[in-house]
Amino acid sequence: MADTPTMNIPTVDLLDLASGEPARLERAAAALREAFGVFGLVFVKNHGVDAPALERFYDAFSAFVARPDAQKRPLGRADLWYQRGWTPPNTEVAVASNGQPDFKECYFAAPTPTDPQSAMEFPELYPENIWPDDAPPFFQEGLLTMGTALHEAGLKLLRGAALALNLPQDTFTASCEKAPHVTRALQYLPLGPSQVNTGILWGEEHTDFNLLTLLPGGRFLDPEGRPAPKPDDQSGLYLRTRATPDAPNGAMVRGTAPAGCIVAQVGQQLEILTGGTFLATPHVITAPGVPGWQRQSAAHFMHVHTSQVLFPLPGFRTPEAVANYAPPVLAGTYDIKTLVDIGLAPPAALDKLGYRHYDRLNKMRATT
Numbered sequence: 001m002a003d004t005p006t007m008n009i010p011t012v013d014l015l016d017l018a019s020g021e022p023a024r025l026e027r028a029a030a031a032l033r034e035a036f037g038v039f040g041l042v043f044v045k046n047h048g049v050d051a052p053a054l055e056r057f058y059d060a061f062s063a064f065v066a067r068p069d070a071q072k073r074p075l076g077r078a079d080l081w082y083q084r085g086w087t088p089p090n091t092e093v094a095v096a097s098n099g100q101p102d103f104k105e106c107y108f109a110a111p112t113p114t115d116p117q118s119a120m121e122f123p124e125l126y127p128e129n130i131w132p133d134d135a136p137p138f139f140q141e142g143l144l145t146m147g148t149a150l151h152e153a154g155l156k157l158l159r160g161a162a163l164a165l166n167l168p169q170d171t172f173t174a175s176c177e178k179a180p181h182v183t184r185a186l187q188y189l190p191l192g193p194s195q196v197n198t199g200i201l202w203g204e205e206h207t208d209f210n211l212l213t214l215l216p217g218g219r220f221l222d223p224e225g226r227p228a229p230k231p232d233d234q235s236g237l238y239l240r241t242r243a244t245p246d247a248p249n250g251a252m253v254r255g256t257a258p259a260g261c262i263v264a265q266v267g268q269q270l271e272i273l274t275g276g277t278f279l280a281t282p283h284v285i286t287a288p289g290v291p292g293w294q295r296q297s298a299a300h301f302m303h304v305h306t307s308q309v310l311f312p313l314p315g316f317r318t319p320e321a322v323a324n325y326a327p328p329v330l331a332g333t334y335d336i337k338t339l340v341d342i343g344l345a346p347p348a349a350l351d352k353l354g355y356r357h358y359d360r361l362n363k364m365r366a367t368t
Contacts, residue, residue: 009035009039009041009042009043009253010031010032010034010035010039010042010043011031011042011043011044011045011258011261012028012031012032012035012042012043012044012045012157012160013028013045013046014044014045014047014048014153014156014157015046016028017156017157017159017160017163018156025163028160028163028164029160029163029164030164032157032160032161032163032164033164033165036161036164036266036270036278036279037242037277037278037279038242039239039241039242039253039281040239040242040265040266040278040279040280040281040282041239041255041263041264041265041266041281042157042264043257043258043261043263044153044157044214044261044262044263044264045258045261047149047150047153047261047262048149048152048153049146049150049153049216049262050149051260053142053145053146054142054146054216054217054298055219055227056138056142057138057139057142057143057145057146057298058218058296059138060135060136060137060138060139060142061107061136061139061142061185061187061296062187062221062225062296063136063139064107064132064135064139065105065187066225069088071132072088072105073086073088075107076088077127077130078346079124080124080127081124081125081339081344081346081349082106082344083108083124083125083127083180083339083344084108084109084110084127084128084129084182085107085108085130086105086107087104087105087106087108088105089103089104089105089189090102090103091343091344092104092106092342092343092344093204093342093343094203094204094205094206094342102201102202102203102204102285103188103189103191103200103201103202103203104186104187104188104189104202104203105186105187105189106184106185106186106187107143107184108182108183108184109131109143109144109147109182109183110126110147110180110183111143111144111146111147111148111150111151111181111183111300112148112151112178112181113178114126114127114128115178118180118305118306118307121306121332122180122306122332122335122336124345124349125180125335125336126180143183143185143298144183146216146298146300147181147183147300150183150214150216150262150300151181151183151214151300151302153214153262153264154212154214154264154302155173157212157214157264158172158173158176158211158212158302159173161278165274165277165315167313167315171313172211172270172273175211175273175304175305175308176211176302176303176304176305177305178305179302179303179304179305179306180303180306180335181300181301181302182300182301182303183299183300183301184298184299184300184301185296185297185298186218186296186298186299187294187295187296188202188285188287188294188295188296188297189202189294190291190292190293190294191287191288191291191292191293192291193291196287196288196289196290197289200287201284201285201286201287202235202286202287202295203284203285204284205240205282205284206282206283206284207267207268207280207281207282207283208265208267208268208280208281208301209267209268209269209334209335209338210267210268210301210302210303210304211267211269211270211302211303211304212264212265212266212267212270212302213264213265213267213299213300213301213302214262214263214264214265214299214300214302215237215255215257215262215263215264215265215297215298215299216262216298217257217262217263217297218237218295218297218298219295219296219297220235220288220293220294220295221293221294221295221296222292222293223291223292223293225294230288231288231289231290231293232288232289232290234286234288234289235287235288235289235293235295236254236255236256236285236286237255237283237284237285237297238252238253238254238255238283238284238285238286239253239255239281239282239283240252240253240282240283240284241253242279250282255283265280265283266278266279266280266281267280267301267302268280269303269304269310269331269334272311272312272325273304273310273311273312273316274312274313274316275312275313275316275317275318275320275321275325276312276316276320276321276324276325303331303335304331305331306330306331306332306335307330307331307332308330308331309329309330309331310325310328310329310330310334311325311326311327311328311329312325333353336349336350336352336353337350337353
């Protein structure tokens, strides 16, 4: 995939959203309407993510990833559907992929407190964080600090998104209070000489199933494991825009944010709530055409609370939107189904859905 421009993806300044000044608020709202409506993503400035701390965390993450798999394996919790701790390589598969697992390993943690009631209802979606006993310095602190900063930026953007759609300011933030938000560190693995330029991707094209995804920016590592500029023009994050008459399949644009900015992407849950007014961002992580290179990145995934219903909000229930997004579904049910689809939860997780006591009468009859 050749290098492509970022076109005219808008940038929103969070200071505009916090200003209370009508002109600045409208400027931010207009940027979000175009960014989320056309591109499915926005660049964000004055976001509160500390760049030196992010680099320090990536160094700590490198030290963790370098450990033997035998040391990391106890932190790979399939019983928690990999929603906390380590995700081994070749575990996750994009829903729309050709079956190739993503070439990455990850670490999940929640930067927000767990809601006890929700943890009883959806234990695999709200587990407590788990950490290595001998974590590298700044590993735990760095991941949680980054996740907290991204979450705060996301809340501001969601309030701005409501403003952009003439909705009450807390429309989206209220729906995600105490939800199963999670922060993920990702390490895309090196390809060997026989693998490069063969169609292997670091991450297949997909859309995120959550409400809003925030990306603080990543870095490439050369074959010696040192941070370095990208090795070629084909590697990195690309995003597909909304279809237009001139580009009926959308346009693929590089997702590199301007200096000092982060990226925020629309997820499927926000698309559903807005009836497709805001569109979830298809994105792909392409591997370089030279062997031995890796890439580190991170993402914070904001979710609708598991007890909320996913369906277009009243003002967006056009006949087309209802046809596209019916029937209404509980967000927690939606989460479970998607985690099964991408291979993090086992197919048996679907047995949690629906009534599970059909055998009660047979047992009662057997004792009479």
